[in-house]
Amino acid sequence: MMTFGSLTEAYSQNVSGKWINELGSMLVIDSIRADHTIQGRYLSSSGVDGKIFPLFGFINKIESGNIGISFTVHWGEYGSITSWTGYLSSNDADPYIKTMWHLVRPQEENEWERIITNSSTFRPKVP
Amino acid sequence: MMTFGSLTEAYSQNVSGKWINELGSMLVIDSIRADHTIQGRYLSSSGVDGKIFPLFGFINKIESGNIGISFTVHWGEYGSITSWTGYLSSNDADPYIKTMWHLVRPQEENEWERIITNSSTFRPKVP
């Protein structure tokens, strides 16, 4: 899709793998393609009965900045969708992905109750 | 990807097509697939020199609720990514897609300046 620049293997290595957030949910980034798309899986610690969901996302990186990242999970029969948007920290000694997210629950009757927000900080899963 | 239920043609017709937001940006939803993914294009009214960007997203819909929608644009050489998350109004006489969005600008030096937010309401483009 995007071909304005190639991602070095190093960037891919920085982002790929297993990450855990404050509430114990796990983000797995399986692959980053040359078109800057991400494939992976998400295992939420709450609300979806321990099921694993596929995720789809993007990364972006230009010369002078950090890595931006976004990914989305479609919660299937639960009826909702969550989009995370954030960045990879530039500190190699303490890598983390800081994200803000929006979760839409379209089945809520009141419009003002449909969108939930919060942040998640993902750190590498210790094997 | 998801196969928990098939989307009727009606849902697809409700969402497909051209939509305009308050600031004049255009959302084009070209197709909705059986796996609930969305393909389309985005033409921002500001900040990216009039270029058109591909978008990728999801819709979700269960029996008792409205249509949830999420889509993401990777701004290529501009270095940023935006994710929109929202829902389709249930009022057929005045259809709109109400979204909240996060835009990450990873090249900002200060972490606290990297994520911008706002809302966009998209209404059908009058031919």
Added chain:
Amino acid sequence: MMTFGSLTEAYSQNVSGKWINELGSMLVIDSIRADHTIQGRYLSSSGVDGKIFPLFGFINKIESGNIGISFTVHWGEYGSITSWTGYLSSNDADPYIKTMWHLVRPQEENEWERIITNSSTFRPKVP
């Protein structure tokens, strides 16, 4: 509190009065003080049984920009708090206050369900 500059009467006139949002909720700004604090009332169209709540907020304005505004409502026995943050449009012919808000519901058991977000655009109430 703040005394870095005096608000002209004109600014105060721009913001004071009755405003209505898309969902029919009413914002009433009763007074703006020299210390840039706002006193007013909020009448929500949903969720609080038609009761009127006091609000407290701030405005800020420097030479080269528009008026920024923030206000907060404590929903008393409903247990929640909402903070709106936004700006007054610079178009005198079509004045509006565009806000983003966070609503905290601390009684939700799951942390990730406690904060709701959305936007509200307030326009002058036609008498």
Added chain:
Amino acid sequence: MMTFGSLTEAYSQNVSGKWINELGSMLVIDSIRADHTIQGRYLSSSGVDGKIFPLFGFINKIESGNIGISFTVHWGEYGSITSWTGYLSSNDADPYIKTMWHLVRPQEENEWERIITNSSTFRPKVP
């Protein structure tokens, strides 16, 4: 203002005092009044030249839930306003105040660049 219930001294003790967030900014809650308003000070680690700003806010607490909290800082001559909205964790062994915030910069020319968001988690300042 609000008199639906009195805050016990215990709640006040939980929230009062000095708190530090991930980026080194300090939140000081000096007092909580019977009307549920908060007085305090904020010392940002970035962007405002080390100055201390007064803050104003609310807490809310009903029987079955945690403490909700909101506070606002008017950045004076910097032209912006920030509102934090969140809750106090219910874990006494590891108390923290998790907040989401909106910062409005009304002087930005483009409307879509005016509101920044992120989260801050405040933990007790170790003396």
